[in-house]
Amino acid sequence: MSYRLQVNGEPVEVDAPGMRRLLDVLREELGLTGTKEGCGEGECGACSVLLDGAVVDACLVPICQVDGRAVTTVEGLAREGVLNALQAAFLETGGAQCGICTPGMLMAGEAFIASGAAPEEDAIREAIAGNLCRCTGYTKIIDAIALAAERRRVPG
Amino acid sequence: MPNAVEPPVASPSSLQDAYALLAKGGYRPIAGGTDLMVQLTGEIGEPPERVLDISRLDRLRGIERNAGWLVIGALTTYTELRRSPLIAELLPALAEAAATIGAAQIQQRGTLGGNIANASPAGDTLPILLATDARIVVGSGRQERTIPATEFWIGYRTTARADDELVLRVEVPLVSDRRVRFRKIGTRRAQAISKVVMALSWSADGRAGAWRNVRLALGSVAERPIRAWETEAILEGARPDEETAERAVAALAAEIHPIDDVRSTAEYRRAVATRVLHRLIREEGSR
Numbered sequence: 028m029s030y031r032l033q034v035n036g037e038p039v040e041v042d043a044p045g046m047r048r049l050l051d052v053l054r055e056e057l058g059l060t061g062t063k064e065g066c067g068e069g070e071c072g073a074c075s076v077l078l079d080g081a082v083v084d085a086c087l088v089p090i091c092q093v094d095g096r097a098v099t100t101v102e103g104l105a106r107e108g109v110l111n112a113l114q115a116a117f118l119e120t121g122g123a124q125c126g127i128c129t130p131g132m133l134m135a136g137e138a139f140i141a142s143g144a145a146p147e148e149d150a151i152r153e154a155i156a157g158n159l160c161r162c163t164g165y166t167k168i169i170d171a172i173a174l175a176a177e178r179r180r181v182p183g
Numbered sequence: 184m185p186n187a188v189e190p191p192v193a194s195p196s197s198l199q200d201a202y203a204l205l206a207k208g209g210y211r212p213i214a215g216g217t218d219l220m221v222q223l224t225g226e227i228g229e230p231p232e233r234v235l236d237i238s239r240l241d242r243l244r245g246i247e248r249n250a251g252w253l254v255i256g257a258l259t260t261y262t263e264l265r266r267s268p269l270i271a272e273l274l275p276a277l278a279e280a281a282a283t284i285g286a287a288q289i290q291q292r293g294t295l296g297g298n299i300a301n302a303s304p305a306g307d308t309l310p311i312l313l314a315t316d317a318r319i320v321v322g323s324g325r326q327e328r329t330i331p332a333t334e335f336w337i338g339y340r341t342t343a344r345a346d347d348e349l350v351l352r353v354e355v356p357l358v359s360d361r362r363v364r365f366r367k368i369g370t371r372r373a374q375a376i377s378k379v380v381m382a383l384s385w386s387a388d389g390r391a392g393a394w395r396n397v398r399l400a401l402g403s404v405a406e407r408p409i410r411a412w413e414t415e416a417i418l419e420g421a422r423p424d425e426e427t428a429e430r431a432v433a434a435l436a437a438e439i440h441p442i443d444d445v446r447s448t449a450e451y452r453r454a455v456a457t458r459v460l461h462r463l464i465r466e467e468g469s470r
């Protein structure tokens with residue numbers, strides 16, 4: 028079957044079995060390997076992407092349900108080689124170590140910032156509760172999301 | 184690694200087309216996929232021959248109040264339940280339960296209908312449906328029929344739904360001054376499969392402070408979500424004091440039969456269930 032979707036703002040058409048995971052379509056068909064596979068079972072969040080702006084696990088979404096919809100992956104965050112505010116904040120706070128969880132964390136963080144919720148620690152913890160990190164102990168990730176959210180609220 | 188199996192899938196956009204496909208047999212529905220996609224890795228049970236994507240069936244969406252009923256479409260996600268002003272007003276316990284299910288990624292995709300049809304003994308919304316006298320409306324090309332929640336989960340991962348039927352919606356009767364409380368004891372913070380989940384509902388009898396129309400339902404303490412009828416009988420007409428709590432806890436301990444996977448786990452679950460009930464009754468008693 029052939030499906031039309033938007034990926035990082037660009038229209039794409041993919042030919043794939045309808046039950047193929049969005050994760051496999053992104054990584055194998057479209058060569059977007061920024062999205063990682065950890066568990067393949069919805070437990071780790073390494074495969075998090077935005078689907079029409081909502082954070083989802085790409086390992087649990089069949090491509091047939093993405094027809095006509097918009098997907099944002101980690102590759103869609105930087106503009107013309109310039110990191111976006113959240114990516115920059117991760118670098119500043121040391122929110123990324125080995126980096127395996129980072130693409131997923133960035134997408135969960137983006138969804139949180141876009142929700143406009145006040146960047147309080149508990150709320151951020153809840154927003155990234157579906158994303159596991161073995162390295163950082165989460166604190167620096169939370170700091171990064173809070174920092175980017177603050178900058179979004181108070182521009183400049 | 185891609186899914187071990189990628190069965191053919193059909194994505195009908197009308198209920199009539201969906202029913203026609205289901206009538207042919209061999210189709211397993213997919214709603215949010217948070218259970219089915221994991222099952223497709225082949226580790227859990229036989230993979231389906233064919234999959235029916237029901238996500239375009241808009242008649243299965245929406246939350247509304249209809250006369251004396253709260254009506255919730257099967258495709259309603261946990262995120263929608265958490266954000267719905269109607270749920271917040273009429274059945275806040277369901278929003279509370281939704282907030283404990285997985286994390287954001289699961290709540291965006293997982294549906295109430297999927298929780299109902301998947302029929303896990305640990306399904307977190309199911310005790311609430313049991314404790315509020317909800318009914319589940321299923322449909323096929325043959326007919327629509329309404330099944331009381333108490334008759335829906337009939338055995339281990341087995342329901343009263345036929346293979347060619349879809350869960351369409353849930354109808355919860357609205358009862359004035361009904362209180363509903365939800366408690367879940369899990370292992371980890373989020374993403375937790377509950378160890379014990381409990382829903383208790385009652386109407387307070389103004390003058391005497393006694394409880395009426397008591398319903399107590401539990402998950403993860405038997406091979407399916409259950410009502411605790413004997414414990415309800417103890418609580419009916421009683422006041423939520425220490426003596427009532429003691430009697431209710433004794434009844435519950437005798438009534439439930441936690442899954443005997445590991446012996447200690449069964450004992451632990453019984454201990455947790457009784458402790459949670461005791462605390463809940465005492466909290467209400469001291470209000």
Ligand SMILES: Cc1cc2nc3c(=O)[nH]c(=O)nc-3n(C[C@H](O)[C@H](O)[C@H](O)COP(=O)(O)OP(=O)(O)OC[C@H]3O[C@@H](n4cnc5c(N)ncnc54)[C@H](O)[C@@H]3O)c2cc1C
Nearest residue numbers: 069214215216217218219293294296297298300306307350
């Ligand atoms: C990481 C993770 C954490 C989780 N945490 C929890 C938790 O805390 N508590 C909890 O209760 N569950 C939990 N779940 C399980 C799951 O998210 C829920 O059961 C969810 O409600 C399933 O809904 P779905 O729409 O994704 O179902 P799907 O996966 O699409 O379907 C599940 C089953 O129901 C059938 N089905 C779905 N909709 C219908 C319908 N309308 N009519 C007929 N059949 C239908 C499907 O054929 C399938 O067999 C978790 C899952 C994951 C992966």
Ligand code: FES
Nearest residue numbers: 065066067072086
């Ligand atoms: S790979 Fe998708 S959640 Fe772990």
Ligand code: FES
Nearest residue numbers: 124128160161162
């Ligand atoms: S940085 Fe290594 S897993 Fe998070």
